[in-house]
Amino acid sequence: MNTQHPIYDMVVIGGGINGAGIACDAAGRGLSVLLCEKDDLASHTSSASSKLIHGGLRYLEHKEFRLVREALAEREVLLKKAPHIIRPMRFIMPHEPHLRPAWLIRTGLFFYDHLGKREQLASSNPVEFSDADSPLKSNITKGFEYSDCTVDDARLVILNAIQARELGADIFTHTCCISAQQEHGHWQVQLENEQGVQIVHAKVLVNAAGPWVAEFIQKSLKKKSPYGIRLIQGSHIIVPRLYTGDKAFIMQNDDQRIVFAIPYLNKYTLIGTTDCEYKGDPNQVEISQQEIDYLLDVSNDHFKVQLSSSDIVASYSGVRPLCDDESDNPAAVTRDYTLALSDEEEGFAPLLSIFGGKLTTYRKLAEAAMMSLKPFFPQMTKAWTEHAVLPGAENFKFIDYLVAEIQGRLKGVDADIAYRWAQAYGTRIWQLLDGTTKMQDLGQYFGHGLYAQEIDYLVEQEWAKSSEDILKRRTKLYLQFTEVETVELELYLASLHARRAQGDAA
Missing domain, CATH: 3.30.9.10 (D-Amino Acid Oxidase, subunit A, domain 2)
Incomplete structure (x- = not known):
């Protein structure tokens, strides 16, 4: 094997809720993880939901009692x-x-x-x-x-990705897995983005490509999908x-x-x-x-x-x-999930494919995925996500308390802006504000409570690249922004990306 290519314990394909949840769980168990997403995080199914964490009352009519029981229990876990x-x-x-x-x-x-x-x-x-x-x-x-x-479905995905990164995972957005093949007991994975093609190796490949799960198996892996989608x-x-x-x-x-x-x-x-x-x-x-x-x-x-x-x-x-x-x-099609672990002969690296699932049970799905992979990673630590809060929930009391804190520390902040910040970032708002005490120090104003300092934070810390990433999936301000305001935001982002690229080159 060419040892110049990094070897990960796990490469996860897909940056929706299942992929982000699995990457987070795996990283927290001490595994080295890379997640790649061909677009932005949560840019497809995971941001197109009804924005609910629910047991699925109507699933009872279809006798999906196991799924409902698990989802009902998860409401309480995710609330905490x-x-x-x-x-x-x-x-x-x-x-x-x-x-x-x-x-x-x-x-x-x-x-x-x-x-x-x-x-x-x-x-x-x-x-x-x-x-x-x-x-x-x-x-x-x-x-x-x-x-x-x-x-907030998209932010649930992003928070899991942030936590995964903080636990050591590499998160690559706008990066497509163009092929993967077995080589000497590992997966050789070809990734492509605007910087070019990169090859990494993985002991396990997790296919969490969502709507593309079967297509990925057939086209990128040249294999037969174990289930229809x-x-x-x-x-x-x-x-x-x-x-x-x-x-x-x-x-x-x-x-x-x-x-x-x-x-x-x-x-x-x-x-x-x-x-x-x-x-x-x-x-x-x-x-x-x-x-x-x-x-x-x-x-x-x-x-x-x-x-x-x-x-x-x-x-x-x-x-x-x-x-x-x-x-x-x-x-009536089941909303339950199915995990398909490739039944390869000895010496081949495993492939785990995720079929189905729902937002509410993503954490349990990730636990089930890790359980199925435990024979390949006997050194990994035990389940941990049930009692671990997501970024922004550290030392969080309740929304109104945090809003009052924001208004107390930042002179002149409007209550609507403080509420949006509190509900989106929780206690991570202090990282975003970074000691700022006056509204005029937040930089250029783009309208509807969006300032340059928030944009910079979203680009640097939350993988935002475009106005759509910021307005639709991270702030929900797209419903208020005009076309002219959106163009102004795009111009600022182009300038910001150029400055960052120059900094990286230097």
Whole structure:
């Protein structure tokens, strides 16, 4: 073997939640890890979710009790791991007797309350709506209320990547794995980015490529995929806030699916998701007019405020890469995960491929992945992620306390900016501010609470390269930025990248 190429214990392909979670877990067990992502972290499925950490109430109907139990328990774990980006939320399910009888919903909610360990979240209860106060149509008079959590999905991925890096992992974004082959009991992995092609070696290759998991096996590894993959498109629309208050609604539909209406970023309501078979390129997924009409119809069937396409502020779509269980109904395809460890003969390096999974259970999936790889790394240490907080949760008390601290230390900071910072960065805000005490010292102002100092931090510490990386996945300010403001941000980033490149060359 050419010893000039670095040898890692593990190379992880894919920078979504599964890849970042596995890289983090492995690095924390003392393994040397490289993660590569062909685009930005969380730039596909992991940032196109309904922004929920939830048990999956509707999965009970499909008898996925193991998955629901695990997800319910993980709500509590993740709430403690990242309380700045994950928060409890109450969900209201209007009761429509012709869709599901009340006894069935009560039974489901009983299981939901008791299947998993519940410490921080309140139990379910029936509710009644008065026409004067309810945002729902007057014919909807009763319902049920239960607890789940909301999350900043992209930041959950980024925090896992940060923690992995701090534990010694190498994280390469905008780096594509163009091929991998067995060589002398290791994987020889070819990586390509704007700097050129690099070869590394790995004792284990982890394929967490999400929608591309089967394609990676077939095209990059020249092997047969052990499982089929079904791409299920899920789309969401964002509209001006439909109702006051901080509770979400879970709406039943005639096709037996459910759609959420979720308070989003204090100004909007997020409505989704759909479940459609997707056959195209996962890089090109977009919401269809049929999906828009579907989501608008479900919302208009429930809420007094009636929506049309002109009310849509933004939309997004992603594809969920689910393990093909040959279900006829896309909504019924299992959301559980399958780990496929290559059954190679002795002397060959193992390949672990991740099929399926969901945001809520990423940590358990990573633990299961490490357990399956333990025979290859007898020296690795024990499981550790359950009680370890993510970056920004160190010494975190609660959001309002941190907001008050920020306002106390930084003269003139607006409450909205302080809240956004607290919810995005938690106690890592002190690294971002780096001792700054006055707003005018934060550098160039780009609008909507975004200053140069935050941009510099995101580029230097969070792998941000483009305005989309910053506005969509790290700050969520894309809903407010104008085209002119975005161009100004791009110009600043181009200058910043040029200065950094000069510094690296020197």
